[in-house]
Amino acid sequence: MSTERSYHHGDLRRAVLTAALDVIAANGPAALSLRDLARRAGVSHAAPAHHFKDRPGLLTAIATEGYGLLSATLGEAKDLRDLGVRYVRFAVAHPAHFQVMFHPELLRPDDSELRAARERTRSMLRTAVEDHGDDPAIGFMAAWSMAHGFATLLLSHNLDGPDGPLDGRNPEETFGALAGVIFRPAGTPSTD
Structure with a gap:
């Protein structure tokens, strides 16, 4: 019987991603090691490289x-306000x-x-800010900066x-109130 761990795993890619997410949530991306993730998944130290090649490949995934x-x-x-609340909700959940x-x-x-996944997300935000202000690029940066x-x-x-x-206070409600103060549809008067 061999003492070496097998490359075979039910869903090694998902197991490594899940273990990596646990490590990052606890200790940040700097603590990530493919060798440690292989140990956690119970496979040989080279097995994760078959799916991700290297650490940047795993982080990119x-x-x-x-x-x-x-x-x-x-x-x-x-x-737009709900978009920002959902952005904050995503950050807390993931x-x-x-x-x-x-x-x-x-x-x-x-x-x-x-690149495609990033652009889909940015496009959603750009579309949402088009009706808020004269310069959509500034609106995009302002909305993203505030939510992020x-x-x-x-x-x-x-x-x-x-x-x-x-x-x-509830963070989502607080962010929603903050966004309501900063972003109003064009032509909406201030309540100041």
Whole structure:
């Protein structure tokens, strides 16, 4: 009987992705090692390379999957405010994907699946901001910056705690209120 671990696994690709997401959620992308993931999956240390080739390949697969999940979440939005709330909801529900997706230095920039998934998501946001302001590019950057910044502050626990600005408030409702103040359809008067 051989003591070496087998390359065969029911769904090695999914097992490695799941283990990687657990590691990233707990310790960040820097803690990721294909050898450790193979050990966790109970396969030889070379087995994950058959699916991902290397660490950037694995992280690119995670980012691509994340953009798909984000697009599905955003696709159900009713308006720009809801789109931002759903962006924050995605970040909270998928913190490991969120950590990887927006770090291009970790990814293969020429990966066609990643580029297509990223563009689908960005296109949804661009379309949503077209009716908000005179310059859609500025609206796109403002909306994305606000949702991404809020989600990042939330995930890094800068908004919660006894002295945090959320002070027990629901993060999604708080973001929705914030977005309502910043983004109004063109021609809507301010309530200031």
